[in-house]
Amino acid sequence: MVTDEENELDPQHHPDLRRLGRELRRQMEDTLDAELHAARAAARRRRTVRDVLLAAEDRREVVLVTTLDGERYRGTVIAVGADHIELHDGEIRRVVAADTIAVVTLP
Numbered sequence: 001m002v003t004d005e006e007n008e009l010d011p012q013h014h015p016d017l018r019r020l021g022r023e024l025r026r027q028m029e030d031t032l033d034a035e036l037h038a039a040r041a042a043a044r045r046r047r048t049v050r051d052v053l054l055a056a057e058d059r060r061e062v063v064l065v066t067t068l069d070g071e072r073y074r075g076t077v078i079a080v081g082a083d084h085i086e087l088h089d090g091e092i093r094r095v096v097a098a099d100t101i102a103v104v105t106l107p
Helices: 004-009 015-046 049-059
Strands: 062-067 072-080 084-088 093-097 101-105
Touching: 049 072, 049 101, 062 084, 072 093
Parallel strands: none
Antiparallel strands: 062 072, 062 101, 072 084, 084 093
16 A cells, blocks of 8 residues: 555656646647747748749639739639649639739638
């Protein structure tokens, strides 16, 4: 049988170590949350228009693309190439040159 005195000497059961363990776990969780937030923010800052369009393609999102000459095209992103995107609006498949895109509006 383990006595109370033996429990207090056992590092696994010492009350100060339990409290310290809880505090260290909380600090580690806070640190991991902060690092995850920073990593997501850094990824958003490095993201290109092509990255946004690739994500829209993966989600089959409808986007509104405005070109440098003011033309607007709405459609589902069905492909993102090295120098173009393909939009489908239900009737027409449209290829838009990437270097002509001024604005991409997401839902």
